[in-house]
Amino acid sequence: MLDILFSHSYYYPLDAKQWKNQTPFPPLGTIYAASLMREKGFSVDLFDTNLRDNPYDIEKEIVERKPKFLVLYDDGFNYLTKMCLTTMREAAFEMMRIGKSHDCTIIVNSSDATDHYPKYLFNGADYIIQGEGEITLLELINTLNNNQSAEKIKGVVYTKEEETITNPKREVLKNLDELPMPAWDLVDISAYKNVWNSSGKDFTLNLATTRGCPFKCNWCAKPIYGNRYNTHSPEYIVKHIQFLQKQFKVERFWMCDDIFGLTPGWVQNFNLELKKTKTSLKYYIQSRVDLLLKEDTIEALSESGLQEVWVGAESGSQSILDAMDKGTKVEEIYNATTLLKDKNIRVAFFIQFGYLGETKNDIAKTIKMIKELVPDDLGVSVSYPLPGTKFYDKVKDDLRFKANWTDSDDLAMMFKGTYNSKYYKKLHRYVHKEYRKSQGLQFLKRVFKSPSKLSTVAIKRIAYLLYYFPSAFMDAQILKRMEHLND
Numbered sequence: 001m002l003d004i005l006f007s008h009s010y011y012y013p014l015d016a017k018q019w020k021n022q023t024p025f026p027p028l029g030t031i032y033a034a035s036l037m038r039e040k041g042f043s044v045d046l047f048d049t050n051l052r053d054n055p056y057d058i059e060k061e062i063v064e065r066k067p068k069f070l071v072l073y074d075d076g077f078n079y080l081t082k083m084c085l086t087t088m089r090e091a092a093f094e095m096m097r098i099g100k101s102h103d104c105t106i107i108v109n110s111s112d113a114t115d116h117y118p119k120y121l122f123n124g125a126d127y128i129i130q131g132e133g134e135i136t137l138l139e140l141i142n143t144l145n146n147n148q149s150a151e152k153i154k155g156v157v158y159t160k161e162e163e164t165i166t167n168p169k170r171e172v173l174k175n176l177d178e179l180p181m182p183a184w185d186l187v188d189i190s191a192y193k194n195v196w197n198s199s200g201k202d203f204t205l206n207l208a209t210t211r212g213c214p215f216k217c218n219w220c221a222k223p224i225y226g227n228r229y230n231t232h233s234p235e236y237i238v239k240h241i242q243f244l245q246k247q248f249k250v251e252r253f254w255m256c257d258d259i260f261g262l263t264p265g266w267v268q269n270f271n272l273e274l275k276k277t278k279t280s281l282k283y284y285i286q287s288r289v290d291l292l293l294k295e296d297t298i299e300a301l302s303e304s305g306l307q308e309v310w311v312g313a314e315s316g317s318q319s320i321l322d323a324m325d326k327g328t329k330v331e332e333i334y335n336a337t338t339l340l341k342d343k344n345i346r347v348a349f350f351i352q353f354g355y356l357g358e359t360k361n362d363i364a365k366t367i368k369m370i371k372e373l374v375p376d377d378l379g380v381s382v383s384y385p386l387p388g389t390k391f392y393d394k395v396k397d398d399l400r401f402k403a404n405w406t407d408s409d410d411l412a413m414m415f416k417g418t419y420n421s422k423y424y425k426k427l428h429r430y431v432h433k434e435y436r437k438s439q440g441l442q443f444l445k446r447v448f449k450s451p452s453k454l455s456t457v458a459i460k461r462i463a464y465l466l467y468y469f470p471s472a473f474m475d476a477q478i479l480k481r482m483e484h485l486n487d
Helices: 016-021 028-039 058-065 086-101 111-115 117-122 134-145 189-199 234-248 266-276 297-304 318-323 330-342 360-373 390-398 421-449 456-463 465-486
Strands: 004-007 044-047 069-073 105-109 127-129 156-160 163-166 204-207 252-255 282-287 306-314 346-353 377-382
Touching: 004 028, 004 058, 028 044, 028 069, 028 134, 044 058, 058 086, 069 086, 069 134, 086 105, 086 111, 086 117, 105 111, 105 134, 111 117, 111 127, 117 127, 117 156, 117 163, 127 134, 204 234, 234 266, 266 297, 297 306, 297 330, 306 330, 306 377, 318 360, 330 346, 330 360, 346 360, 346 421, 360 421, 377 421, 421 456, 421 465, 456 465
Parallel strands: 004 044, 004 069, 069 105, 105 127, 204 252, 252 282, 282 306, 306 346, 346 377
Antiparallel strands: 127 156, 156 163
């Protein structure tokens, strides 16, 4: 009999956009929790849903292993779990139902369960862990094994005599180095490698150096790790990298922090530790343009092996950035992009359309910025109201009919914005075409200046101009008509 069967509720094949990318990452948050519980003497296993396409396969595992506890513990480092997609919620409910039918005690820790715990309790969860979960889970299972009440355990929500009990929140873990290394042995790494290999991209594993984020963009929720942040030491992270390189022959990493290098001097010390231990790697991160411009941060990132940085550019309009409480300036986006490209570091933009008060002029400024800076990659979305944010509070009255996307390619406007969902979906395609035009023209200029730089990639990008010029023009005309209908 197994003590704890861990699982989670994200299925890449049920999210068509992400599955098409063929770049899945193991459930890092889940295997952190599993590692701690195993260190404390519990027998644990993992039913990894990431590469599966339905929740019913878990029944066979439960029948064979007979776990006392079924713990659905989502990977809080994966931004996709913040979005609380309805397909994943439904899958979680089905796994919970199967677990209950085999007498498992059901414990859930996820962004969606934290925000919507009544739904999870109604569908069979015995306990919801809100926020950061490892220490709460350990205390809860020890308490239940001793046949004691959970009434004094911080961070837990449960039902007692048909009344929902919401205990006080637990303080976040400050010394992250106390945690054992994640239980990577529970993950079928070869299965992940096969998917990455089929995509033609370098196999990459995910690491987290921090938890939480201190910035207060009013559309960004932090249901698991909160508004404070805590950091692993550079020494811990380098040891983790060395282990993964030796164990799985991996050289490229996704540093999946909300914001990499938050602590002043951390990036520089990380670079020094890599040099000291003669550890080399390739990696990519998410960051903020204002942080990148501090001191010699870009220099240290370049030296330490950074290949690519995704920045939350969001908009080319300062009025929209200010409305979001983003705390960054448009000129900082320009400056950081230029400096990163000078170091041959790829720059990718997260762009967000549809924020409250957005005008046609704001949209035009964002498109202009994209065309002028020509980032190396682009992620375009529309504003998504997450529970617990100021933005959500402003639009929650509009969310009665649709409060969640079905999958991450949904792109539906769930509140009354300047334009409707059809407009923003067309805008999404138009912006990508304008972006590809700019890329093609950039390659064309390079080839004119230096014909020796003509590569297969350059030929493709230039050839695509024959499609993108007329196609983008047609989309622009359609958008003008759609704007008129909204006036």
